[in-house]
Amino acid sequence: MGLNHFDKNGNAVMVDVSDKPVTHRTATAAGSIQVSSEIMAAVKSGNVKKGDVLGVARVAGIMGVKRTSELIPMCHPLPIQKCSVDFETDEDAGMIRVFCTVKTEGKTGVEMEALTGVQVALLTIYDMCKAIDKHMVMSDIHLEEKTGGKSGDFCFEEK
Amino acid sequence: MGLNHFDKNGNAVMVDVSDKPVTHRTATAAGSIQVSSEIMAAVKSGNVKKGDVLGVARVAGIMGVKRTSELIPMCHPLPIQKCSVDFETDEDAGMIRVFCTVKTEGKTGVEMEALTGVQVALLTIYDMCKAIDKHMVMSDIHLEEKTGGKSGDFCFEEK
Amino acid sequence: MGLNHFDKNGNAVMVDVSDKPVTHRTATAAGSIQVSSEIMAAVKSGNVKKGDVLGVARVAGIMGVKRTSELIPMCHPLPIQKCSVDFETDEDAGMIRVFCTVKTEGKTGVEMEALTGVQVALLTIYDMCKAIDKHMVMSDIHLEEKTGGKSGDFCFEEK
Amino acid sequence: MGLNHFDKNGNAVMVDVSDKPVTHRTATAAGSIQVSSEIMAAVKSGNVKKGDVLGVARVAGIMGVKRTSELIPMCHPLPIQKCSVDFETDEDAGMIRVFCTVKTEGKTGVEMEALTGVQVALLTIYDMCKAIDKHMVMSDIHLEEKTGGKSGDFCFEEK
């Protein structure tokens, strides 16, 4: 199987999905950001009093999911039916992990939507913490799993 | 120095930059995506005939830079004066590296713009290659360097 | 029934509507803006010659309806199938009333779309008349009625 | 003084501000939403555990401010330099009050930005509480004060 999103002359194209069946589809993406212990402490103390970094990042991620087809050139617009963004903080590793789950009924999947939600949430954490330290690194952003569609279910496995 | 983007009650706020001086500012962000050898071959053969994955990702990244303040809640809108997105492919490592450089004259920096450009370019590569393999992983996304502004110049150093 | 748009941990979420049936749905929202007699006279003389304030506000309101899910964080995107914005001017009360009706077939309702249409139309009237007087007040913005969906029909009643 | 935003033939126009001086400008708008006691209790208990309605509405309001010139047809785009959204809850009156303050340096004011921030915050509160009760009413949305610009300072006075 070759690159999708190109026609036989190699020109970029939003591929024709009109004959594909509408199916229930879900996708979960994950990613993380490595932060200093000072940032971790500030984020973990996050609550309505001290500044809720993860709360703002969650809203940004969910709103970003809805803009996916505006950002990714060949991505089909899809009616998002569910979207959640969750976080795990691992103090020892200095890691904040982000998970984004998206659901739709459509002719294409929501992998790109879930990945975009993760990226926007990570960028928002970066933005809100960068006054403390700019050495944060975002990494391990990948598709965790998806269901539905012709290509079937997918579950990420470390190779 | 604490979390920016929160007021003294812990409420999220787009911080007041009205009294900051306008200075020339640049930022370069970098990131990479790990791909299978099959994807690497498809991308490297990219040209007008076979499908220019990196050309499409470059356009997407540059357009994404201009949407930064729409995506990141507390980010100030800035008049982007220059934006470039560049790629390096490392076949041995199975890595495509993305670099995004942004310039402005403004009261705040363009770090978030450069990082957003990298993320959108990476997402576009993922989107255009995902029919071949969905195990791609985006990583090492960070601010490479910035100049201008009160906090001065910054250059990322591995710690 | 509690707050929607939060999960069991209190985290904001775009709620899962994938199992809800698609039904015909309508919503009508209303609101008003109190204006000075000078503004009322200028608006009422509105026509192609003198400046059609309400015509511009109608276009803005309809276009605003289509942006609802971009503005309201947890709002599902919906395929708008009909949208109208209407006005009533009450010279004695110094009131311009705005009504916005929206239709869709979908898994969630169009209440937020109709309310957003009213708000954007009101803001546009304010913008176009503010050189005369800035004491305008927008008020009484509410959902007038809705049909369709599991929660059934709704008709606003003064309490 | 007549309607701004129309030319001498009555055609809508984004007025020429190119000869106006750049000045520091601020604007504060206010508005409120009347809610049932059940909604008030749910909102007041709002925190990271129970669902932070006002936190989400604040983010939405700030992001909405940045979209003002996209929503209001004749509104000039402006570089927002500060934006905050604050809330007051009045349990006895069943009122949540919203205040939005915006700053810029520009040739036109930020009145519309502040008002748009209030409207989007109010709509978001409505959206997140509407499963409990749809009789909420948004009202008293007005410009509280502004500074800067040729028309000078303005402070809303009840007439």
Next chain:
Amino acid sequence: MGLNHFDKNGNAVMVDVSDKPVTHRTATAAGSIQVSSEIMAAVKSGNVKKGDVLGVARVAGIMGVKRTSELIPMCHPLPIQKCSVDFETDEDAGMIRVFCTVKTEGKTGVEMEALTGVQVALLTIYDMCKAIDKHMVMSDIHLEEKTGGKSGDFCFEEK
């Protein structure tokens, strides 16, 4: 048949399509831009080395198609299922021709989407070549054909 998009009082309205059946729909629009021989030579040499004007214009056109309902006030949002933008260069006539084909299943057609794709692609060519010569003229932009929907198939004929 009269003007669509107005109600019986002459007020602009997004017409009610809720009772129309969902059908497969396609539309192809075409247009061209007349350029100097110097521009034609630069564009024709376009490839990854010399600058791929048409590649960038193709991406812009496809992304523009997805923004149609944001730009055209009374246009219904539609789930685009396929979009391609193609070019023909006619050196003798000094013409670059643009074709945009769009598919959906919906209650209204994709004529406006196809036309918008052509316009945005043409504007992008103009933007990227204007340093050489600003006398470019865009012309002959029209609907080439459409299928599906109550009004049936349409094929443009020179009159």
Next chain:
Amino acid sequence: MGLNHFDKNGNAVMVDVSDKPVTHRTATAAGSIQVSSEIMAAVKSGNVKKGDVLGVARVAGIMGVKRTSELIPMCHPLPIQKCSVDFETDEDAGMIRVFCTVKTEGKTGVEMEALTGVQVALLTIYDMCKAIDKHMVMSDIHLEEKTGGKSGDFCFEEK
């Protein structure tokens, strides 16, 4: 002078304008749409009663101008300081002519903004009249004149 918007390797780039001086700039673009006599009659009778096609198209054109840098990939965002859209109807020729004038103070010109305003206004006329006849053709879209900037003043001359 070669293609702008490409670097020396032929990669698309938003060119660096940070060292260019800020100057007053204006641009006027023009274009036309050929319509049937039936459409011409419907448009010319346009007023608040019968449906103001040109009024809606004017609002759309002005709003489109503000979206230019989102639509055209390598276009710099600019603070629009004035925008007007005007129409001329020529019944004998079956032509509606559109003119769009834009002003800014900036480091780059507003040619693309003026052209985009014309295109969006033309598309809106097409959309609102297409129920009568789909043979409309948009043509002769060009830059009429510009002032300001290093490349100096420009006035379109038929060649």
